[in-house]
Amino acid sequence: MKFSCEKSLLLPAINTASRATTPKSSIPALEGVLVEADTEVRITGYNLETGIRTVVPAEVQEEGSLVLSAKKIGDIVKNLPDDMVNITADGLSVHIQCGDVHYNIQGIDPEEFPELPTVEPQNALILTQATLGDMINRTLFAVSNNDGRPILTGSLFEVVGNVLTVVSVDGQRLALRREKLEEAPGKDFSFVVPGAALSEVRGICSDSEETVTVTTGSRHILFQVGSTLMVTRRLEGEFLNYRQSISWKSNISFTAAVRSVITSINRVALILQENTKNPLRCIVGENILYLSSVTPTGDASDQCPITGKGEDLHIGFNHRFMLDALKAVPTETARFLMGTPSTPCIIVPEDQAEGEEDYLFMVLPVRMSASWDKR
Numbered sequence: 001m002k003f004s005c006e007k008s009l010l011l012p013a014i015n016t017a018s019r020a021t022t023p024k025s026s027i028p029a030l031e032g033v034l035v036e037a038d039t040e041v042r043i044t045g046y047n048l049e050t051g052i053r054t055v056v057p058a059e060v061q062e063e064g065s066l067v068l069s070a071k072k073i074g075d076i077v078k079n080l081p082d083d084m085v086n087i088t089a090d091g092l093s094v095h096i097q098c099g100d101v102h103y104n105i106q107g108i109d110p111e112e113f114p115e116l117p118t119v120e121p122q123n124a125l126i127l128t129q130a131t132l133g134d135m136i137n138r139t140l141f142a143v144s145n146n147d148g149r150p151i152l153t154g155s156l157f158e159v160v161g162n163v164l165t166v167v168s169v170d171g172q173r174l175a176l177r178r179e180k181l182e183e184a185p186g187k188d189f190s191f192v193v194p195g196a197a198l199s200e201v202r203g204i205c206s207d208s209e210e211t212v213t214v215t216t217g218s219r220h221i222l223f224q225v226g227s228t229l230m231v232t233r234r235l236e237g238e239f240l241n242y243r244q245s246i247s248w249k250s251n252i253s254f255t256a257a258v259r260s261v262i263t264s265i266n267r268v269a270l271i272l273q274e275n276t277k278n279p280l281r282c283i284v285g286e287n288i289l290y291l292s293s294v295t296p297t298g299d300a301s302d303q304c305p306i307t308g309k310g311e312d313l314h315i316g317f318n319h320r321f322m323l324d325a326l327k328a329v330p331t332e333t334a335r336f337l338m339g340t341p342s343t344p345c346i347i348v349p350e351d352q353a354e355g356e357e358d359y360l361f362m363v364l365p366v367r368m369s370a371s372w373d374k375r
Contacts (some may be wrong), residue, residue: 001064001089003037004036005056010085011077012032013043013056016228018070020045020052021199029112030068035087036110044071044116050197051116052204054228064089070218076103083199085130116231119217123189125159127181129225133205135166135177136198138359143195144170150238151237155198157214158190167242168195174245174322174362175328191216192239197232204228246362247344250337253285254308258334261289262326264304268293269319271300275323280319280368284310284338315341316366325361341365 014033024029025047034044041058044051047325066089068341076321077085089107098102138251141259144152149171156167162184170258193201205212206224215222216234223230266282268291272278283290286309292301315338326334331349347361 001035001037001066002062002087003058003060004059004084004086005041007077007082007085010057010058011074012055012068014074014077017043017045017052018074019203020047020050020230021070022047023071027112029067029108029114031069031071032108032113032247033073034065034067034068034110034113036065038063044113046114046116049194050113050200050230050232052200052228052230053116062088065110066092066094067110067113068094068105069108070107077106082314088131113347117220117233119215119220119231121215122189122217123159123185123187124213124215125164125181125185126183126211126213127164127179128209129205130207130209131179132203132214133207135164135179136202136205137329138170138177138247139166139175140191140195141324141328142168142170142173142361143198144194146170151192151235151239153237154192154194154235156190156192156239158184160188164255167239169240169242169245171336172318172364173325174242174360175325176242176357176360178247178358189216190239191221191332192235192237193221194232194235197221197230201225201230202375204230242279246346247339248337248346249253249343250339250346252308252313252338253335254284254289254306254310255333255335256289256304256306256330258326258332260304261334262323264289264291264302265319265323265326267291267302268300269323271295271298272319279316279368280318280322282315283314284314284315286310291366310338313338313341314368315345316368317345317363318366321363325363328359328361330359341368 017033020022027032036042036061041056044053051139083099086097092107144161158165162181163177185249213224222235281292289306333350334347335350342363345361
């Protein structure tokens, strides 16, 4: 194998494929990237659950393939001068040259690298990279990390007509993002993508209007982003009926500046330990939201201006869950819908018309053991 490639093109390709490698594995080939050179140069990473293959422009002098340690080749190329990189393999011995810099390293037999799964197309949808990245960004935080319910460790992608809805839920919170597709797929379908795979998709997507094609098979899902392919297994099982989970039983509605609420929560949460079960305490008054936290070692309180009346509702939340939801709101001002101390809080953009639900975030409250008032 022998090829030449610009460092500025080779390094991003290595970094992209390396996203799907395994840092430590009993199978050494899974810690590396497969480099294949024929009519083009392809670089592949695969951890047996998610695989990423990308094509890099290069001048191929001799065909061949080899597995190289992802960390080692990444570090080497990163530190090379900005020039043409020449890679030559003789058996498992690899010579890397760029300008006056030379490296000799050992590779791994490409026969030890597992093949990527084949995705036999069943359904497909097309959307822009910017849109897909945004939909993942605003929902991924609510994916469950509890392996007791594997289906909830991914996000539901649901296509109805020309509308795509992405939903994540972990039993304590829910995040929903909905977008119209420019081109309807032709039939309704749904699938669940593992959260870990969506993190990699988000890393591959740019903020451009270039398209992403998502193709579903019986057991796997294929994302095609430009010259990069990512294949991942699809999660099987029955996803939570999110429509029934969204509680609209709210008699309290108020608006507030998102940044102001985030700032106040951060202030009163300073005394809460990372693993604490002490909740963020809220009292919704008339045009004022009172926030506080109480622990055995101290307490804190703050006030945040709002617009609306809260009937002095006393309600508690996990402060991290509330912060995650607020950070996902796309507008400067949000509308909060609440009912009782035991019903969820729904957060939507202030300018979102009722019934649109293009963005919706729901956080379940923490039950309080006794009455309290901290102003």
